[in-house]
Amino acid sequence: MHQKLDVAVLGGGIAGLTVAAALSRAGVRCEVFEQTRQLSEVGAGVQIAPNASRLLHRLGLRRRLGLTALTVEAIELRTGHDDRLVRRTVLGQRCEQLFDAPYYTVHRADLHQGLLDLLPPGNVHLNSRCVGVADGAGHATAWFEDGSSVDAPVIVGADGIHSVVRESLVADEPRFSGQTIYRGVVPADRLDFPPAEPKVRLWLGPDRHCVCYPVSGGRQYSFGATIPAATWHAESWSATGSVSDVVAAYRDWHPAVRRLVGAADSVGVWALHDRDTVGHWSGDHITLVGDAAHPMLPFMAQGANQAIEDAFTLVACLRRHGPGNVRAALRHYESLRQPRTDAIQRMSRGNTKKLHLDDGATAGGSARPANEDVLEKAWLYDYDAEAVVAA
Ligand SMILES: Cc1cc2nc3c(=O)[nH]c(=O)nc-3n(C[C@H](O)[C@H](O)[C@H](O)COP(=O)(O)OP(=O)(O)OC[C@H]3O[C@@H](n4cnc5c(N)ncnc54)[C@H](O)[C@@H]3O)c2cc1C
Known part of the structure; x- marks a missing residue:
């Protein structure tokens, strides 16, 4: 891309930092505005499946993840009262062979710091709580708690499940x-x-x-x-x-x-x-990524994975349509992301019951452990959120 886009990202979680890192990789100038005084990811670990790990590798994080993350050999479902194996999905090498990317577990702080280190110094503004956004002619504006504001041709709301940016686009509640x-x-x-x-x-x-x-x-x-x-x-x-x-x-x-x-x-x-799924989450110069767009229950361990996919699809759409066609780029981005995240959001909600057993019963009712082939998850793990834009 010859012309450079200016992008303002609101929120410095996994979604916001991945957007910023993917933009930086594409040579697009971008600044992140985060409400907290100190940037950190709380809440222990996160599972990163092949649909997102291949994208993180593309950002240059393969070596870093090799040092801090673990490649998961298997996912096991067990009964809580007697630790009996109910279902096992082998991952490890088979997963890497099938999907060309591993299934990782990683401490959130390690992933967050890895993403942060990909950004040019000074690109993240702390203590910048966004209080409102509005679409304008040729650009959008974001206002902050301290009275300051920023204009940009693209504003990305990456401000999580209680998103202020979402309030300007969608009328709903968590x-x-x-x-x-x-x-x-x-x-x-x-x-x-x-x-x-x-x-x-x-x-x-x-x-x-x-x-x-x-x-x-x-x-x-x-x-x-x-x-x-x-x-x-x-x-x-x-x-x-x-x-x-x-x-x-x-x-x-x-x-x-x-x-x-x-x-x-x-x-x-x-x-x-x-939140319930919605059909649209973009304006002319404003869009949403991650939990701001499609907050889901963690029962498929896909919220962060989908945020990482969002970032790659969004950046590929902005590059494909160019700086003069932001509206078309945001429509394209949304049209690719909505059906996929809609399905995963619904399945995550549906899994609430599947992850609970009735008193003493085994999942599926069988006394023998079931082996699930990871190939059954090909629709989820084999998806390339960047390549789909060119397709
Ligand atoms: C228990 C649990 C386990 C999970 N496990 C997994 C898992 O294994 N795998 C997986 O893929 N997903 C998992 N998830 C989901 C995952 O954590 C989220 O989907 C992901 O962290 C969302 O990232 P985000 O950047 O969109 O939002 P957040 O992480 O919420 O980040 C939003 C950022 O925006 C900032 N912000 C908010 N409001 C403003 C504002 N007004 N102005 C400026 N900044 C603002 C916040 O301070 C924060 O830094 C899990 C979730 C939970 C609750």
Whole structure:
């Protein structure tokens, strides 16, 4: 692209930083405006599937992920009360052979820092809370809490599930799922899991489940344990939790689960929200990415993966249509992203029940463990969010 686009990205989470890194790779000038005073990703680990890991590799993060992330050998579903294997999906080399990219688990802070290091110095403005945006002629404007404002031909709302940018485009509210999740990180030496085979383990039980996997090169295990809640009263959607609450909620579970959740020094608690899917999330010069566009429950572990896909499709559309055709680029971006994220958002909501077992029953009703072929996920993992734009 010969002419340079100026892009303002609002929000410096995984979505915003990936947009900025993909724009930087394409030689497009871009600045990120983040509300917090210090840039960080909280909330333990994140699973990065091949549909996103191949894109992160393209950004130049392969070596860095090789040092900090783990390549997952298998995903295992187990019963919560007796740790019996119910279903296993082999990943590892088979996944890399099929999809040319690994399935990673990584600490969020490592991924976030890796993305940040790809940006030119000074491109991220902290303490910049956006309070409103508006489409104009030939550009859009964003206003900030301190009274300052920025104009740009493209404004990207990457400001998460409670997006201010979304408010200017879509009239809806987040929906509480009835589930909270307690997340923590535990040093590996406090557990007796063999680190030789990195796995994602999910223990399932009535009304709740617990997911656990290694991060930080295997030195730590990240876990998330759901607990149902009728309502969520706190003003924020996340808060500091109490280890004793999660230990109490899992007191009847297998010792492996009890040891895991009890070994955490501290936990955070998140109220799990999503929104209903929508057909459009773009204006003439404004669009959304990540949770601002399609917040989903974490029950397919795809929210961040889809945010990374968004970033690549958006940047490829902006390049393809050129600086004079931003509106067409944003329509093209949305038309590619909406059907895919709509389906994944709905499936994630639908998985709420699938990840819970009725008292003592096994998922699917069979006493023998089922093997799921990762090929069944080809529609999800084999998707190339950049290549689809050229196609
Ligand atoms: C328990 C749990 C487990 C999950 N596990 C996985 C997983 O394994 N794999 C996966 O792919 N996904 C997972 N997800 C989903 C994933 O975490 C999210 O989809 C992803 O982090 C969304 O990134 P984002 O950048 O869009 O939003 P956020 O991470 O919410 O980032 C938004 C950023 O915008 C900033 N911001 C907000 N408002 C403003 C404003 N007005 N002005 C300026 N800045 C603002 C915020 O401070 C923040 O930095 C999980 C989610 C949960 C809750």
